[in-house]
Amino acid sequence: MSALAGLRVLDLTRVMAGPLCTMLLADMGAEVIKVEPPEGEETRAFGPPFIEGVSGPFLAVNRNKKSVTLNLKHPRGQALFLELVRGADVVVENYRPGTMEKLGLGYEVLSRENPALIYCAISGYGRTGPSSQRGGFDIIAQGETGIMSVTGEPGRPPVRAGIPVTDLGGGLLALYGILVAYVHRLRTGEGQLVDTSLMEAGVGLSVWESVQWLMAGQVPRPLGSAHNVGAPYQAFRTADGYMTIGASNQGLYVKLCKLLGREDLLTDERFATPGARGARRTELAEIIEAMTVTRPTADWLADLEKLGIPSGPILTYDKVYEHPQVQYREMVVEQEHPQVGRFKGLGLPVKLSRTPGAIRHAAPLVGEHNPEVLGLTADEIAALRAEGVL
Numbered sequence: 001m002s003a004l005a006g007l008r009v010l011d012l013t014r015v016m017a018g019p020l021c022t023m024l025l026a027d028m029g030a031e032v033i034k035v036e037p038p039e040g041e042e043t044r045a046f047g048p049p050f051i052e053g054v055s056g057p058f059l060a061v062n063r064n065k066k067s068v069t070l071n072l073k074h075p076r077g078q079a080l081f082l083e084l085v086r087g088a089d090v091v092v093e094n095y096r097p098g099t100m101e102k103l104g105l106g107y108e109v110l111s112r113e114n115p116a117l118i119y120c121a122i123s124g125y126g127r128t129g130p131s132s133q134r135g136g137f138d139i140i141a142q143g144e145t146g147i148m149s150v151t152g153e154p155g156r157p158p159v160r161a162g163i164p165v166t167d168l169g170g171g172l173l174a175l176y177g178i179l180v181a182y183v184h185r186l187r188t189g190e191g192q193l194v195d196t197s198l199m200e201a202g203v204g205l206s207v208w209e210s211v212q213w214l215m216a217g218q219v220p221r222p223l224g225s226a227h228n229v230g231a232p233y234q235a236f237r238t239a240d241g242y243m244t245i246g247a248s249n250q251g252l253y254v255k256l257c258k259l260l261g262r263e264d265l266l267t268d269e270r271f272a273t274p275g276a277r278g279a280r281r282t283e284l285a286e287i288i289e290a291m292t293v294t295r296p297t298a299d300w301l302a303d304l305e306k307l308g309i310p311s312g313p314i315l316t317y318d319k320v321y322e323h324p325q326v327q328y329r330e331m332v333v334e335q336e337h338p339q340v341g342r343f344k345g346l347g348l349p350v351k352l353s354r355t356p357g358a359i360r361h362a363a364p365l366v367g368e369h370n371p372e373v374l375g376l377t378a379d380e381i382a383a384l385r386a387e388g389v390l
Contacts, residue, residue: 002029003355007182009033009090010081011065014041016138016164017122017198018094019061020171025090025178026064027348027357033088033373034065035081037072038390040366051340059345062363063335068374069367069390072103076389080374085110085117089185090178094122097132107193118181120194122174127195136198141166145202146220150209153224169201223281230274231281232256235314236289238297245288246310248274255307260291337362 007030011022026032034041041058049056068084071077082105085091091110093100100106100121107119121127124136139160142148147166152159177194185191203210208229209220220228225235230248247256250273257265271277271284292300297313304311315323321332333347340362348357370381370390384390 001355002357003352004028004030007031007090008088009092010035010084010088012091012093012095012100013122014094015043015046016061016167017170017174018092019043020168021120021122021174021178022065022092023061023063024171024175027359028352029355029357030090032065033084033369034062034067034364035072035084036067036069036366038069038367038385038388040069044366051343054337054340059335059337059340059343059363063345064360065364066369066373067364067367068370071389072105074387074389076384076387078103078105080389081105082110082113084373085113088114088117089182090118090120092120092122092174092178094136096135097121097123097127111191111193115191116185116189117191118178118185118194119191120174120178120181120196122170123195123197125199126197131199138164138167138198141198141202145199146206146209147202150220150222150228152222154222156222159222165205166198166202169205170196170198173201173204226281226285227278229278231277231284232288234281234285236285236292238292238300239294240296242314243292243297243300244312244314245304248277250274252309253277255309256288256304259303259307259309260288262287262291333359335359335362338365 004025007025009022009025009030009032011018011032011034013019013022022032022034043058043061044055046055046057051059070081072081101108107121110119111117123132124134124141125131142151142160142165143158145166147161148158151161173196174194177196181192181194212218212220212228223234225244227233227248232253233246233248235242235244245256247253253274254266257263265271265284265287269276270280277284301311301313313319320326326332329347329351331347331349332344334342335345336342343362345359345362348359350357367390370376371378374381376384381390
């Protein structure tokens with residue numbers, strides 16, 4: 001039995017943060033009902049890639065869900081939605097704050113219909129405060145939360161992190177909030193409002209960078225692949241490319257110096273302690289790289305692994321999915337879709353020993369589950385579609 005079997009989630013989200021959150025709930029057994037407008041959720045048009053006309057980005061974050069279509073601006077659509085709310089455990093939405101209230105379907109209304117309801121709102125800046133009404137996008141949040149200021153090479157223009165870190169972080173924080181609220185409800189029967197945002201994800205994940213400013217009054221700066229606390233801990237050029245080395249603690253540093261044939265660095269007061277090395281990371285990196293460029297990556301990695309020094313190649317995504325560990329941990333899974341056919345997608349990143357998650361089916365077609373979820377006959381569905389309800 002799946003861990004979240006029996007949990008019913010109404011998913012009004014779109015694009016990334018919300019759909020990721022609800023997909024992870026679905027992976028662990030929750031019944032997630034994606035409530036889409038009649039034309040379908042906007043991410044269905046996102047791409048490339050498109051596979052047989054189906055959006056790859058949509059497929060990536062909407063597996064294991066059911067789809068119903070409801071026009072929430074139509075009175076009949078609102079009535080059908082309220083019927084679903086009465087039997088739901090969780091509602092998740094990522095509209096701009098106030099949107100659901102304007103529809104007459106905000107938290108206060110829904111919680112009166114279902115006092116045990118957990119209502120999760122994900123937005124750009126949160127439901128309160130001077131920026132609450134601004135739209136939320138990952139690149140804007142990365143800029144405003146300092147992430148772009150510490151990403152990239154020193155002296156170069158600001159760079160967005162390569163993955164949408166505040167979108168993904170917002171989705172994960174929402175998941176965390178929902179599960180905490182669910183534990184509380186199991187104990188007390190009380191539902192509640194869960195409120196998180198892309199801004200809070202960006203600020204909340206900047207743990208060590210924030211320490212530099214809040215505790216030491218130092219403004220963090222971009223360091224390329226280097227670390228703001230320890231060194232050596234970054235990418236180094238080799239004879240045929242690059243590799244990463246993480247040898248910032250004293251024991252690993254001693255091993256690395258011996259491997260490089262630079263035992264003199266162990267008595268050099270500039271690099272004698274972790275703090276000293278962190279303060280002179282650029283100088284130290286230049287010394288190390290003068291050695292690493294003399295041999296190919298594979299040769300260095302073989303020697304580093306023998307000594308237990310954390311290290312690795314820098315892989316492009318075509319190589320990531322050839323990695324034996326990625327394959328062994330089943331991080332690539334084939335799925336079947338009625339329009340696409342068989343395709344490869346990401347596997348489950350969390351493994352549970354007693355209640356494992358599963359990929360039961362691919363992302364749904366628009367309104368695929370209208371008859372099952374809404375309990376309507378084919379004639380009733382046809383009539384509601386003609387009215388613009390479905």
